[in-house]
Amino acid sequence: MSLAADASPPSPLCGALRRDWTREEVRGLFDLPFPELMFRAQSVHRQNFDPSAVQISTLLSIKTGGCPEDCAYCPQSARHDTGVRAEKLMALDAVLAEARSAKQAGASRFCMGAAWREPKDRDLDNVCAMVEGVKALGLETCATLGMLTAAQARRLKASGLDYYNHNLDTSPEFYDKIITTRTYEDRLETLNHVRAVGIHVCCGGIVGMGEGREDRIGMIVTLASLPTHPDSVPINMLVRVAGTPLASKQELDALEFVRIIAVARITMPRSVVRLSAGREDMSEETQALCFLAGANSIFYGPKLLTTPNPGRDRDRELMDKLGISPMI
Numbered sequence: 001m002s003l004a005a006d007a008s009p010p011s012p013l014c015g016a017l018r019r020d021w022t023r024e025e026v027r028g029l030f031d032l033p034f035p036e037l038m039f040r041a042q043s044v045h046r047q048n049f050d051p052s053a054v055q056i057s058t059l060l061s062i063k064t065g066g067c068p069e070d071c072a073y074c075p076q077s078a079r080h081d082t083g084v085r086a087e088k089l090m091a092l093d094a095v096l097a098e099a100r101s102a103k104q105a106g107a108s109r110f111c112m113g114a115a116w117r118e119p120k121d122r123d124l125d126n127v128c129a130m131v132e133g134v135k136a137l138g139l140e141t142c143a144t145l146g147m148l149t150a151a152q153a154r155r156l157k158a159s160g161l162d163y164y165n166h167n168l169d170t171s172p173e174f175y176d177k178i179i180t181t182r183t184y185e186d187r188l189e190t191l192n193h194v195r196a197v198g199i200h201v202c203c204g205g206i207v208g209m210g211e212g213r214e215d216r217i218g219m220i221v222t223l224a225s226l227p228t229h230p231d232s233v234p235i236n237m238l239v240r241v242a243g244t245p246l247a248s249k250q251e252l253d254a255l256e257f258v259r260i261i262a263v264a265r266i267t268m269p270r271s272v273v274r275l276s277a278g279r280e281d282m283s284e285e286t287q288a289l290c291f292l293a294g295a296n297s298i299f300y301g302p303k304l305l306t307t308p309n310p311g312r313d314r315d316r317e318l319m320d321k322l323g324i325s326p327m328i
């Protein structure tokens, strides 16, 4: 695409809610000169959000390790020798204590993650009690527990769950290089169950796993073509954990990561785009560019499930420097 062709003001369609993005259009966005892409993303962002407000979530691993799935990026898979020990589901009191401290530190949403292929019904009873307890503290609730049946989604909804996270991870074409123990269709089906009961959908992916730009395009097109855009779109940079099959993957270029954020913002204008895993190794400048590109959510707290995350002090310092404040 030539610069001359791109010099025109952004089309009003850029900020419209569309579910018919084609690969060619999304490829065209990725190919834009960086300043033009940033301008368009920032324009769309300002049409839909306060550009200086960032939603803050805290993520707690309520059941760590020993997962039977084979996700190649995940230190919690029992198939990878990463030193992560399998633990039991946390007790309700301990989860609520963590939620209280997250709230005190400024989080508005508390996400609970369990390393399961899918929850057993008795485990779901315990998770529902956690959801009720966290909600009673005045926090939004989110859970990521693996695949769900329609009945399990209904139970979670009845307990007051606000968000369910289930990522597509990557493009349909690249998917089997990363996971073989569940299909892309399985993932879409869980998302359908969650959407059908009226729980907000949190769904995004991971980049830097050895995929090419075409896969990143495929992932964005799939996310933007879901029956409704996910309310929340986490974009994760691979954390290369020793012992996982992806440990020695080459690091993704930071500016390519910023482009992905910008394209997610343009194609899903009203979704909250979360700058998710991988921030620990990201410079302040890269994170600032991500916020400019339309990211407006972060995970806050020293740990993301089992991998490190910038400490609360570092995040507070960065937000102060940028004049960004927590979204109310």
Ligand code: SF4
Pocket: 067, 068, 069, 070, 071, 074, 075, 076, 077, 078, 114, 115, 116, 117, 146
């Ligand atoms: S990403 Fe989730 S499902 Fe996959 S191995 Fe890790 S904990 Fe299990």
